[in-house]
Amino acid sequence: MKASQYFSMSLFLLILLISCPWLISANPHLNNFLGCLDSFYSNDIFKVIYTQNNASYSSVLNATIQNLRFSTPTTPKPLVIVTPLQTSHIQATIRCSRTNGLNLRIRSGGHDFEGLSYVSQVPFVVLDLTNFRSVKIDVKNKVAWVQSGAILGEFYSEIAKRSRTLAFPAGICHTVGVGGYLSGGGYGLLLRKYGLAVDNVIDAVFIDVNGRILKRKSMGEDLFWAIRGGGGGSFGVVLSWKVKLVSVPSTVTVFTIRKTLEENATNLVHQWQSVGHKLPGDIFSAVTMRKVNRNGKPTILVAFSSFFLGETNALITLMKARFPELGLKKEHCTEMSWIESILYFGQIQNKSIDVLLDRSYKSPLNAPWFKTKLDYVKNPIPKAGFEKIWSKLYEEDAETAAMAFIAYGGKMAEIPESATPFPHRDGNLYHIAYTVGWDGEENTKSQRYMNWIRKFYSFMTPFVSKSPRGAYVNYRDDDIGTNKKKGETSYAKASVWGRKYFKNNFEKLIYIKTKVDPHNFFKHEQSIPVSV
Structure with a gap:
């Protein structure tokens, strides 16, 4: 490392520790991770880093945990939570987690039924996309761009503001994060009319293991196919999705x-x-x-x-x-109206549709x-x-x-x-x-x-x-089988659960995974494995 690079890193850490003394840690994984951020340093990076010494750490971690089975004193906690404000923060988190051998868990809404978006058995970082929640509706062309950190309720509310006769075929639990939901398929009230949510995705913005920003054309049809139902946390980070809006009657x-x-x-x-x-x-x-x-x-x-x-x-x-x-x-x-039916089936009583914007609402479902x-x-x-x-x-x-x-x-x-x-x-x-x-x-x-x-x-x-x-x-159900704790597994072991989720599509998912993430950086207990 050149002297200028040593100086740059030292200056970065000095500024970081002066500005955020709660970051001081005896954990070498964490210190190395923070040091790695030097190459992506920007003044607002301090706003998005939460370590276990930070007073807000627990509230940020627990804010979207939906299943308290995975929020106990013995549940493993992330070394650091990153809540990115811009794309470069995500690229830095991927790079620095990878460089320092840290497992990366990606969370949009915290609804993973086995807690895999915020729990790991090895040292890990949580990339929480809560700040990536923009929704842009194009009524004329019946399309929308929605970021992965938005919840379904925020997406639905934006649609309803602009049209009574447009909708999106997704679920009734409005606090579910768009990113995880679309990554797995997504069914709802309109599945028999318009199919699953992913059947109506037409483009996406994606960051791969090398930090490249890709859209449908540049990622290729194989990867675009895989991210629409192959499960979150296997291929990379989807920043946003372009979807078709569908027609519904006003009543x-x-x-x-x-x-x-x-x-x-x-x-x-x-x-x-x-x-x-x-x-x-x-x-x-x-x-x-x-x-x-x-x-x-x-x-x-x-x-x-x-x-x-x-x-x-x-x-x-x-x-x-x-x-x-x-x-x-x-x-x-x-x-x-369609939007009111979301409250009806969500068993939300005596509330206006503004409740759909409440990310902390605890669903009675x-x-x-x-x-x-x-x-x-x-x-x-x-x-x-x-x-x-x-x-x-x-x-x-x-x-x-x-x-x-x-x-x-x-x-x-x-x-x-x-x-x-x-x-x-x-x-x-x-x-x-x-x-x-x-x-x-x-x-x-x-x-x-x-x-x-x-x-x-x-x-x-x-x-x-x-x-x-x-x-x-x-x-997600870890009773049907899991990878090993560090994510490595045999094809035979992964096939036990993989074929239950994906049937014959599992083979294609392995092929694509091996091509786009050959060293298996993006992994968890039920992530798609690479071929040996």
């Missing part, structure tokens, strides 16, 4: 009809399996199930919910023709501590199967459990498995999401709840997809 209709077992719920849900996936694409159809107490006795409450791109009368006519047994009536239905799993169903579950399912939901440790069936078909059946890394398309009647959740007062029972959902998942094996048993990367 949509929603309904929820609840039935207990004593009100013929078993027969209705059994029949729904043959109806839901055949409905027109204008309808989103879901069924949820959980144990409740009615008149002092336990039963199963089954809720049939739908979202319809049209008015009430048209929906009633359609449902009378397709599913008359449900008994849909006008009083069950509510007309509203998930408990503070939770475990979730997901399956795909290709053949209807028999009535006898439902009787067995009900008996499992009656178990004591299932007191906080719930199941949700989401109908496929429509546009989902028209898109080829290989169109994006997400392969679960034609042939799936619906998917099942299983969730068990608890709050702090019940934390002593956490292992019982975890054991229950794992046993229940095993019990469901005869009823769901096989060879492989499908899974969804945005419903």
Whole structure:
């Protein structure tokens, strides 16, 4: 190193430590990382660095942690959190993490179900994209550019400000970060009309392992394919996404009809399996199930919910023709705008749509501590199967459990498995999401709840997809397999979980990963491995 470089680094560290004394650390990984930033030094770099000695470190780390299973005194913490304000900060973080052998975790909204965007078992840095949250809407051309650190609610709000008849086919949990959501696929109320969120991505701005800034044309079609559903944290950092906005009527209709077992719920849900996936694409159809107490006795409450791109009368006519047994009536239905339907299905009551801008809002859809799993169903579950399912939901440790069936078909059946890394398309009647959740007062029972959902998942094996048993990367589940702690793994080991998420697309993802990140810098417990 030349004398001028030594002087430059020393000056950088001196300024850094004088300006931010909380950065002083005995940890050589951290000190070397900070020293590396010399080559990217700018006056505002101090604003984006948080070490464990900083008074704001914990609040920054915890701000978007959505599952408190990964926010305990024993949970590994990052050496430093970087909240970049400009692209050069991201390039510096990649370069300096790589140079100093630090694992890099990329966080946009903190909703990773296994905490992989902010937890690692080896020394690591969190790159938190919270400041990259710009949303630009082009109503005339029906497109938008949205940065990865924006949450879905911010994106939806910007759309709604400009049009009542444009939308984006994404999810109902408004605090989910756009970056992680699009990286894994993304389903929502419009999946049967317009497919997944990633089916509507048309360009992206991406930073690779070498710090190059690429767009669709310069990254090439293979990498552009991989980042649209191949899972976050494997290929690089997506800064922003260009997406197609989709048309919706100014008025949509929603309904929820609840039935207990004593009100013929078993027969209705059994029949729904043959109806839901055949409905027109204008309808989103879901069924949820959980144990409740009615008149002092336990039963199963089954809720049939739908979202319809049209008015009430048209929906009633359609449902009378397709599913008359449900008994849909006008009083069950509510007309509203698309943006209001996000609040309805997000179970947000007595709030204006401004709540969608609240990044700290805790969704009632998930408990503070939770475990979730997901399956795909290709053949209807028999009535006898439902009787067995009900008996499992009656178990004591299932007191906080719930199941949700989401109908496929429509546009989902028209898109080829290989169109994006997400392969679960034609042939799936619906998917099942299983969730068990608890709050702090019940934390002593956490292992019982975890054991229950794992046993229940095993019990469901005869009823769901096989060879492989499908899974969804945005419903990340480390029970189905992981890489080694440092990210290196064998093809055989990675294939166990990789084929469940991606089926035959896993091979192509490995090929692309090996080409764009051959030394496997971007890695975590379920990242795409390189070929050996």
